[in-house]
Amino acid sequence: MSGLNARACALLLSMSIVALGAVVVVGPVHAQSAEASSQAVQPAKPKPIKRKRAGAPMAEVPVPQAKLMNANAQIGQPVYQSLDEITVAATKTQERAIDALAPVSVVTLEQIQGRNASTVGDLVYNVPGVWLQDRGDDPSTAINIRGLQDFGRVAVVVDGARQNYQRTGHNSNGSFFLNPELIGGIDIVRGPTANIYGSGAIGGVASFRTKDIQDVVRPGERWGLDTNTVFGTNSGRALGSIFGGVHVNSNVDVFAGGTYSTQNNYKDGLGVTVENTAQRLSSGIAKLTVRPADGHEIKLGGIFQEDIYNVGQPRRPVGQPFAQPGAAGNGTSVYATNLKNYTTTLGWKYSRPDDQIFDWDAKIYWNRTDSQQVKTLHNSTAATGNCIGGRPGNSITGCVGDQRSYLIDTFGFDFHNTSRFETGDWRHAVTYGGDGFRDNVSTADKSGNSNKTTPGGERTVTGAFVQWKTNYTSLFEMVSAIRYDNYQLSSSAGSASGDRFSPKITIGLLPASVVTPYVSYAEGYRAPSITETLVDSAHVATGAGQGDFSICPDGTRGFFCFLPNPNLRPEVGKTKEIGVNIKKNDLFRAGDSFRGKLNLFRNDVDDYIDSVQFTGPPFNSFPPIPGVFPTTYLQYQNIAHARIQGFEAETMYDANDYFVGVSLTLQEGKNTQTNIGLYSIQPQKVTTTAGLRFLDNQVILSAMWTSVKSNTDIPVTYLPGTSYDLVNLYLQVRPTKDFALNFSVENLLNQYYRPYAIPRAADFTSPQNDVLWASAGAGIVYKAGLRYHFGGS
Numbered sequence: 024m025s026g027l028n029a030r031a032c033a034l035l036l037s038m039s040i041v042a043l044g045a046v047v048v049v050g051p052v053h054a055q056s057a058e059a060s061s062q063a064v065q066p067a068k069p070k071p072i073k074r075k076r077a078g079a080p081m082a083e084v085p086v087p088q089a090k091l092m093n094a095n096a097q098i099g100q101p102v103y104q105s106l107d108e109i110t111v112a113a114t115k116t117q118e119r120a121i122d123a124l125a126p127v128s129v130v131t132l133e134q135i136q137g138r139n140a141s142t143v144g145d146l147v148y149n150v151p152g153v154w155l156q157d158r159g160d161d162p163s164t165a166i167n168i169r170g171l172q173d174f175g176r177v178a179v180v181v182d183g184a185r186q187n188y189q190r191t192g193h194n195s196n197g198s199f200f201l202n203p204e205l206i207g208g209i210d211i212v213r214g215p216t217a218n219i220y221g222s223g224a225i226g227g228v229a230s231f232r233t234k235d236i237q238d239v240v241r242p243g244e245r246w247g248l249d250t251n252t253v254f255g256t257n258s259g260r261a262l263g264s265i266f267g268g269v270h271v272n273s274n275v276d277v278f279a280g281g282t283y284s285t286q287n288n289y290k291d292g293l294g295v296t297v298e299n300t301a302q303r304l305s306s307g308i309a310k311l312t313v314r315p316a317d318g319h320e321i322k323l324g325g326i327f328q329e330d331i332y333n334v335g336q337p338r339r340p341v342g343q344p345f346a347q348p349g350a351a352g353n354g355t356s357v358y359a360t361n362l363k364n365y366t367t368t369l370g371w372k373y374s375r376p377d378d379q380i381f382d383w384d385a386k387i388y389w390n391r392t393d394s395q396q397v398k399t400l401h402n403s404t405a406a407t408g409n410c411i412g413g414r415p416g417n418s419i420t421g422c423v424g425d426q427r428s429y430l431i432d433t434f435g436f437d438f439h440n441t442s443r444f445e446t447g448d449w450r451h452a453v454t455y456g457g458d459g460f461r462d463n464v465s466t467a468d469k470s471g472n473s474n475k476t477t478p479g480g481e482r483t484v485t486g487a488f489v490q491w492k493t494n495y496t497s498l499f500e501m502v503s504a505i506r507y508d509n510y511q512l513s514s515s516a517g518s519a520s521g522d523r524f525s526p527k528i529t530i531g532l533l534p535a536s537v538v539t540p541y542v543s544y545a546e547g548y549r550a551p552s553i554t555e556t557l558v559d560s561a562h563v564a565t566g567a568g569q570g571d572f573s574i575c576p577d578g579t580r581g582f583f584c585f586l587p588n589p590n591l592r593p594e595v596g597k598t599k600e601i602g603v604n605i606k607k608n609d610l611f612r613a614g615d616s617f618r619g620k621l622n623l624f625r626n627d628v629d630d631y632i633d634s635v636q637f638t639g640p641p642f643n644s645f646p647p648i649p650g651v652f653p654t655t656y657l658q659y660q661n662i663a664h665a666r667i668q669g670f671e672a673e674t675m676y677d678a679n680d681y682f683v684g685v686s687l688t689l690q691e692g693k694n695t696q697t698n699i700g701l702y703s704i705q706p707q708k709v710t711t712t713a714g715l716r717f718l719d720n721q722v723i724l725s726a727m728w729t730s731v732k733s734n735t736d737i738p739v740t741y742l743p744g745t746s747y748d749l750v751n752l753y754l755q756v757r758p759t760k761d762f763a764l765n766f767s768v769e770n771l772l773n774q775y776y777r778p779y780a781i782p783r784a785a786d787f788t789s790p791q792n793d794v795l796w797a798s799a800g801a802g803i804v805y806k807a808g809l810r811y812h813f814g815g816s
Contacts, residue, residue: 104121104616104618104675104677105120105129105130105131105134105675106119106120106121106128106129106606106618106620106673106675107119107120107121107618108120108129108131108208110123110127110129110210111210112127112210112211112212112220112228112230113125113127113212113216114219114454114490114492114502115219115220115384115439115441115454115456115490116441116452116454116492120210120620121604121606121618121620122534122535122539122604122606123604124500124502124529124531124534124539124541124543124602124604125212125214125216125529125543125602126151126152126212126213126214126216126600126602126620126622126624126671127210127211127212127213127620128150128151128153128210128211128213128620128673129208129209129210129211130146130147130150130208130209130211131208132207132208132234132238134146135203135206135207135208135209136251136763136765136810137723137725137753137755137765138753138765138767139253139255139765139767139806139807139808140203140204141203141255141260141262141284141286142157142162142164142203143155143164143201143203143206143231144157144164145203145769146203146206146209147166147209147211147229148710148729148749149686149710149712149727149729150211150673150686151213151671151672151673151686151687151688151708152168152169152213152227152669152671152688152690153166153167153168153211153213154166154167154168154172154705154708154778154779155167155778155779156172156194156195156778156779157798158194158334158794158797158798159289159297159299159300159797159798159799159800159801160297160298160299160300160332160333160334160335160336160797161194161198161332161334161797162200162302162304162330162332163188163194163198163199163200164198164199164200164201165194165195165197165198166179166229167226167703167705167779168211168213168214168226168227168229169213169214169226169227169624169626169667169669169690170226170667170690170692170701170703170704170705171225171226171227171596171626171628171667171703172195172197172226172703173189173195173196173197173703174189174196174197174549174551174552174554174555174632175187175189175197175223175224175549175552176197176223176224176225176226176549176594177197177224177226177227177228177229178220178221178222178223178224178227178228178229179199179228179229179231180220180221180228180229180230180231181199181201181231181233181326181366181390182231182232182233182324182326182366182368182388183368183370183386183388183437184366184368184386184388184389184390184433184435185221185388185390185433185435185460186199186200186201186390186433187390187431187433187460187462188200188392188431189431189477189552189554190394190429190473190477191473191476191477191554191558192473192476193355193782193791193793193794194794196552196554200328200330200362200364200392201231201328202282202284202304202306202328204251204262204264204282204284204306205233205234205280205282205306205308205326206231206232206233206234207232207233207234207235207238208231208232209229209230209231209232210228210229210230210232211227211228211229211230212227212228212230213226213227213622213624213671214226214227214545214547214596214598214600214624214626215227215525215527215545215546215547215596215598215626216527216529216543216545216598216600218488218504218506218525218527218545218546218547218548219439219454219456219488219490219504219506219527221437221458221486222458222484222485222486222508222510222548222549222550223484223547223548223549223550224547224549225547225548225549225594225595225596225626225628226596233308233324233326234266234278234280234308235268235278235310235312236268236269236270236276236277236278236310236312238266239266239267239268239278239280239812239814240268240269240270240814241812241814243816244814244815244816245269245270245815245816246267246268246269246270246814246815247267247268247269247812247813247814248265248266248267248812248813248814249264249265249266249267249810249811249812249813250263250264250265250810250811250813251263251264251265251808251809251810252808252809252810253765253806253807253808253809254806254807254808255286255804255805255806255807256803256804256805256806257289257290257801257802257803257804257805258286258287258288258289258290258300258301258801258804259285259286259287260284260285260286260804260806261284261285261286262282262283262284262285262808263282263283263284264280264281264282264283265280265281266278266279266280266281266308267279267280273314274313274314274315275311275312275313275314276310276311276312277310277311277312278308278309278310278311278312279307279308279309279310280307280308280309281305281306281307281308282304282305282306282307283304283305284302284303284304284305285301285302285303285304286300286301286302287300287301288300288301289801289802289804290801290802291775291799291800291801291802292770292773292774292775292776292799292800292802292803293344293775293799293802294802295339295343295344295799297796297797297799297801298336298337298796299332299333299334299335299336299337299357299797300797300801301332301333302330302331302332303330303331303332304328304329304330304331305328305329306326306327306328306329307326307327307328308324308325308326308327309324309325310322310323310324310325311323311324317375318373318374318375318378319371319372319373320370320371320372320373321369321370321371321372322368322369322370322371322372323367323368323369324366324367324368324369324370325365325366325367325368326364326365326366326367327363327364327365328363328364328365329361329362329363329364330360330361330362330363330364331360331361331362332360332362333357333358333359333360333399334357334358334360334396335354335355335356335357335358335400335402335793336354336355336357336402336792336793336796336797337354337357337400337402338352338353338354338402339352339354339792339796345792345795345796347789351789352792353402353403353792354402354792354793354796355402355420355791355792355793356398356400356401356402356403356416356420356421357398357399357400357402358396358397358398358399358427359396359397359399360394360395360396361394361395361396362392362393362394362395363391363392363393364390364391364392364393365389365390365391365393366388366389366390366391367388367389367390368386368387368388369386369387369388370384370385370386371383371384371385371386372384372385379442379443379444380442381440381442382440382441382442382443383438383439383440383441384437384438384439384440385436385437385438386436386437386438387435387436388433388434388435388436388437389432389433389434389435390432390433390435391430391431391432391433392429392430392431393428393429393430394428394429394430395426395428396426396427396428397424397425397426398416398420398421398422398423398424398425398426398427398471399423400423401415401416401417401420401422401423403417403420409422409470410422410423410470416470416471417471418470418471418472419471419472419560419561420471421468421469421470421471421473422469422470422471425468425469425470425471426467426469427466427467427468427469427471427473427474428466428467428468429464429465429466429473429477430464430465430466431462431463431464432462432463433460433461433462433463434460434461434463435458435459435460435461436457436458436459436460437456437457437458438456438457438458439454439455439456439457439488440454440455440456441453441454448495448496449493449494449495450493450494451491451492451493452491452492452493453489453490453491453492454488454489454490454492455487455488455489455490456487456488457485457486457487457488458485458486458487459483459484459485459486460483460484461481461482461483461484462481462482462483462553463481464477464478464479464480464481464482464553465479466478466479472560472561475558475559475560475585476554476558476559476560476585477554477558478514478553478554478557478558478559479514479553480512480513480514480553480557481512481513481514481553482510482511482512482513482550482552482553483510483511484508484509484510484550485508485509485510486506486507486508486509487506487507488504488505488506488507489504489505490502490503490504490527491503491504494534497533497534497535497536498532498533499530499531499532499534500530500531500532500534500541501528501529501530501531502527502528502529503526503527503528503529504526504527504528505524505525505526505527506524506525506526506527506548507522507523507524507525508522508523508525508548508550509521509522510522510550510593512550512551512553512556512557514553514557517556517557517587517589518589519551519556519589519590519591521550521592521593523548523593523595525545525546525547525548525595526544526545526546527543527544527545527546528543528544528545529541529542529543529544529545530542530543537605537606537607538603538604538605539603539604539605539606540601540602540603541601541602541603541604542599542600542601542602543598543599543600543601543602544597544598544599544600545597545598545600546595546596546597546598547595547596547598548593548594548595548596549593549594549595549596550593551591551592551593551632551659555588555591555632555659556587556588556589556591556659557587557589558585558586558587558659559575559576559585559586559587560575560584560585561575561583561584561585574654575654583636583654583655583656583657584654584655584656584657585656585657585658586656586657586658587658588658588659588660591632591659591660591661592630592661593630594628594629594630594631594632595628595629595630596626596627596628596629597626597627597628597629598624598625598626598627599624599625600622600623600624600625601622601623601624602620602621602622602623603619603620603621603622604619604620605617605618605619605620605621605674606618606619610676611678612678614678614679615676615677615678615679616676616677617674617675617676617677618674618675619672619673619674619675620671620672620673620674621670621671621672622670622671622672623669623670624668624669624670624671625666625667625668626666626667626668627664627665627666628664628665628666628667629663629664630661630662630663631661631662631664631665631694632659632660632661632662633659633660633662633665633694634657634658634659634660635657635658635659635660635662636655636656636657636740637655637656637658638654638655638656639654639656640654662694662696663695663696664694664695664696665692665693665694665695665701666692666693666695667690667691667692667701667704668690668691668692669688669689669690669691670687670688670689670690671687671688671689671690672685672686672687673686673687674686675712679716680715680716680717681713681714681715681716682712682713682714682716682725683711683712683713683714684711684712684713685709685710685711685712686708686709686710686712687708687709687710688705688707688708688709689706689707690704690705690706691704691706691736692704693736699736699737699738700734700736700737700738701737702734702737702738702740702741702780703779703780704734704736704737705731705732705734705744705778705779706732706733706734706736707730707731707732708729708730708731708732709729709730710727710728710729710730711727711728712725712726712727713725713726714726714753720757721756721757721758722754722755722756722757723753723754723755724752724753724754725752725753725754726750726751726752726753727749727750727751727753728748728749728750729748729749729750730747730748731746731747731748731749731776731778732746733745733746734780737780739783740782740783741780741781741782741783742780742781742782742783742790742795743780744776744777744778744779744780744781744798745775745776745777745778747774747775747776747778748772748774749770749772749774749776749800750770750771750772751767751768751769751770751771752767752768752771753765753766753767754766754767760812761811761812761813761814762809762810762811762812763809763810763811764807764808764809764810765806765807765808765809765810766805766806766807766808767804767805767806768803768804768805768806769801769803769804769806770800770801770802770803770804771803772803773802773803774802775799775802776799776800777795777798777799777800778798778800779798781794781795781798782794
């Protein structure tokens, strides 16, 4: 890593020196974020909505009003950079992403509408430091930020509501369900620099905003309606959506919409059909916004999603890639799944330019994920038992025809207020608040043991914070914060609790200039999850003679036994970071712009929780019983220390008629106790984006090339992912401001690729076949979409 550090430091230093020469062209302006904005960002509606205030506008980098309009209305409007988007994710105060003294990235509605996305991963795969651990036979999304994922290490919020779904299996241990057609914008913050955003986010925050009335009703319109239809190859993909809104009067808005999509089984880059990748997804959304008094806004929102799919992989015929004869070629059990997700939020915002004391945002929410499954196929050749009528199955994975279920209810709240004041040339913004959530998990399995490997229980997590953001003229900015976290776990098997204070401080120079260097130190705190603490029972044997030698505490037998650990300690992430923000307009010619964010970081995680496999006598049997094999255990344990470090860059040059940008990630992560790399680390990703605009922005042709290097420094218990080059092409044609055609070619090179490391079987000699097969991305896909806008006054 010393070589990587040296190269990254040299790059940071050289770019800073070159760009500092341009600082003199920028006159003194107010610092960005501690002062109320004189140009509030207004949604597209007849009467402006008063929203959270940004800092003083930067004379060098104006925010074009075109960005507030629906993407179909962009013809003839000046282009803008996504890093100029307003975000509140880093500090809960409004600021442009390029000005934030934090590694924050933004995905805009315009970018979303140009990609014909089938998954959330299609929208964020090019963001530095971000990886996905998805399966083709499961429509959920699992986000990895800076090598950290699972069990809440990345805080995922949808319209402010935490998404805490987790189920143990041959996939990630933390995912969420969100149809990409519902998304109106994405903010991603890397690292615990956003620790004020909520407990557990030692990896970062992924905040999703769903569509709202300003996304479909344009300036001057009273009502608006957007329709979208997409068709694609390589599985018969089809999607349809409709969203509409109306300004009932100057103080009441109504918005609603729905989506429906379907696809058949796709083929990977080797031309092999990946079974059970067929899906049928539907969703609906509705929002009511009321402004009862000047500065006040109350919003009630609801989202419903239903996903119907089969998860699991049947045996592959011998002769196909990665197929093997005998027990080594087994797939896994297949479950017909009906999953429903509900999200309800109620928010109350208050903000007035003349009120420096109160600027609050309060929200309560409820999120439910309800997964109902029926086993339809048993793949193991091991002896069956415990199934009535001789049906295939066993006491671990259940019997064909039997049901199992998982239900999580998350109730939460989030409140924060910002007060502003000045002392001489110093401007201050003090933000303070609290948040909390309670997870209620209930599981049931008629004939299997998934209710033990994902145990039920209750977790309560609460926290409070205070943040002080101060600016001295245009020379200096500091953001300091302290957060308190408390957690409690309880179930029939036991309980656990803990608390901690976590600090943060960031110092930046020349916040309003072309080049803004900053340094940051932040700590994050993640409580153990219910599963990590209480997981129990056996992992099934996969074939005859493949071993049910391990005798577990609950009497079940299998390859190995999950062992609970009620003494787990919380993880503490400590991140040191050096960053540089670069922003320059009229760089080479009038009207062009350059934006760049560079970050060098090291995250030291104390008491990192990882699964540890070991052998010992059967439970409560010492000395060993003659003739009984030693038992293999898998338990979540605290390892002394894990270190993740790397370099990230996000750049974009836009000359109006063409644009080019690079997103770069270089990182490594190790268990410092064993000096073995972490399986969740991806060492290198480079995404190059380039495009051309024609006919006054009516035609946009672009390409994205993502080059990824495989991580081979991982435990023997995992099979590395593949290195790959993913090339996507996009064409947007807008003959009128209301009509748009979108075409795309995904995986142009038709490459076979597996983006992440997958677990091996318990004997370490072969991978888990279902993950091996289902983690392969789709081969080449052609898509065509038609988007139309209706509106009137």
